[in-house]
Amino acid sequence: MKKKYFSTFQLIVLTLFSALIVAAKIALRLPIQLPGHSGLFWMAIMIVATRVVPKKGAASFVGIVSGIMATFMGLGDFGSLNTLISYSAIGIGVDLALLLLGNPENLVVATLVGIIGHFAKFLVKWAFGAISGAPLGFVALGLARSIISYLVFGALGGLLGGLTLLALKKAGFFAYLAEKK
């Protein structure tokens, strides 16, 4: 039988990570005075996913599945299409960034990957503005506040992803994982 690109376990674990991202957005309320802080977990889980399933496209898969879920849950402000493409863009952004930068267990790399991934989401919003015909300068002005929060959350999320990977490694998680096909 032809071997599948993702094994059954890899497919299912990526699926549950996608759901974990959306569950964090819906359920997790932390004592953090920063709007949209659940985005931190979004980026962190996506980065971890790329090491749990070390294959190209793992983050994109998580991005697309969580995007479909977020679309159905009514998350995001600019409608279903924007939500779906934004989530997918983060996944694709993370995959591309890792291709260029390497191992996210390096905290600097993880932080940069987080920034690039989140910036992909910003580009989607920009593109939606452009398609609507609005002058790009105004779209950027409207999103100026978001740019800063995108960078901050991207960096924090990436850093959290890197720290999570290191903690998982120390706690013996990858030894547990190595027994599974």
Next chain:
Amino acid sequence: MKWKNRKPFISTDLEEASPLRNFDPRAKLFLSLCASVVVMLPLQRLVIFLGIYIIFMIWARLFSRFLKQLDKIKWVLIFLFLVDWLVVSLQLAVEVTLRLTVVTSVFTVLIATTTPGELALALERLGLPYRFAFSIRLAFQSLSMLEQEWQAILEAQKSRGVFSDIMNIRTIFTKVGDLVSLTVPAIVLATRQAWVITESATARGFDSPMRKPYRQLSFTTRDWVLGIISAGLVLTLIFWR
């Protein structure tokens, strides 16, 4: 210690009363894709489309959902309208506002009247491999369990004294390590759950090349009518001279 315990706006309820509820999801997906092409049209044609679209939404009993969607972005729309009007022209301001209105609501027809399971089945019939359709269904099905797990982890860590102070932009960089006490258990629990499902699915023949689906979708006359009208309207608006 107090902090905001606000849930985001979630609109998961199906519009059961909508006449579109029983249409084939493929027809509704096609309609949504047609509508998303219209966003590129010039102002006059966009206004005609939006008029027809609103009448259609009222017929489909989805108009209140459409308004709720717009309500979420009203401040962005107002801001862009004012800036475009004051700096460029009223025509551009109207055009941009209408385009954003269309682009944010084009998939409402599909999302508000289709369950995730029905969408997965439709995508499977459109050629998506079964294992990815299974994945979409599984993701939705696991959501409530994973929400509970996040809560359980948060409670367990709070009882150990994690998150005893409120974090803000000044302290979060120094306390980001505390968040690891949430992410590590969450990843471990999700992975263990994934493994149990993998074993359970494999023990019941998942990935069998013999698989035959039991449920079928039927693309009936009304679905063809909806599809043809959608395509006809969009083509007319694009090529009409």
Next chain:
Amino acid sequence: MLHSENVSFSYPQTNRSCGLLSLSLHQGESALVHGPSGCGKSTLARCLAGLIPHLYHGQMNGDVWIGERNTKEMQSWEIAREVGFVFQNPAAQMVASTVEDELLFGLENLGLPKEEIKTRLDFVVDQFQLNSFLKRSPYTLSGGEQQKLSLAAIIAMQPSVLIMDEPLSMLDSSSAYEFINLLIEQQEEGKSLVFFEHRLPYLQDFPGLKRIPPGIASNEQPGSQIPTLPYPEKAEAYSIRVQGLTVSFGKKKILEDLNLEFKGGELVALVGKNGSGKTTLLRSLAGLQPYEGSIRVLGDGQNESDLPRLNMVFQNPDTQLFNPTVREEILYKIQQPNHELYEWLIQALKLENYQETQPLLLSEGEKRRLALAITIMHPHQHGILLDEPSLGQDQRHKDLLIEILKTISQAGYLVFFATHDIELAAHADRMILISEQGIIADGPTRNILQNQNAWQQAGLILPHWIAP
């Protein structure tokens, strides 16, 4: 029908190993593989069901034959046609969003024609009385109903052999008896059954059961040496009064107007079916659950308004573990650790040899003991609460657990645990029986065990080997 010869398996990373298992079963025969926790029962169950070597990396020695075919040479979906597998945790093994889809999952994978699927679906729905559940989410069912569903989903596929990995461990007594009766029917219809189970008394009357101990002893530290050291801290005398406790989820009242009083030094068991409100009561006492009514501490040096400080041991230890070593896990976020208490804990809980071990690599039993150590290490002025502490534990570990709980209660602290495991609860000084209607009975354990009427009201069957 099913034949295995000297089967053993070793994991590549941790070098854990298990085996040897040889058995031979013909149509309609059943076997019980038993042994202490950590002896590799679950691994051997997976070897028999073909999940090993298809899903696991590692070294499998010996062979398993289903009929004439060796499982190593079959595809996993081919094995699934012949062998059904029932897992320990009924909720975790669900793959679909409705009961009907759960039943259809395996049938679709068999590649049957639509008419045949419909016939088999109707048959199992009728046989397992699932008609009223068909459109419900499997997650909304009770543990007993979920395990019944998982069995139905497998029986619909008409395998010739059923392998079960601790299928009773999460069931209350009445659900366990119901499940066993369904299995006896399956055996009478000609299926071969293999149990991997440590709740042995439930299976003592199972017809024609062969008993097979696996070939090597447990890797885990035995719980035979009960700690004799007294708990290093003594509590002041106090009592906790619960008045008019009501908890609602939406319009549904989970607990209504409960009145209870606990004293420091009591070892109390809370027993009830799934969904009777056991966890909700513990969460309220721990301050994790909003409630109406009052929970107050009364005693020397307490104000009338004082809330109790009770720490809770959560059901799933994985919600807490993330540190690199057991030692760091126990001492995490403790400003000035009590070293005497730490030493007592690691000795009493048999964790001395694991202090530098990575927590995620511990066995389930060890992780549960670690979670207990974490909870006790944090200041708990009035006592501890435990939610289903014996899940997946064999008798030796239960004995160890109960001795530790007794030692803590003897030091003056309240120890209050919720369980569906009546064998464990029978060791408590006091027992509270709870059902959806509220508290059915409350008193010394011996008296409650004699009150047949109360057990009936609680919807539970008191196993005959426990009744005094």
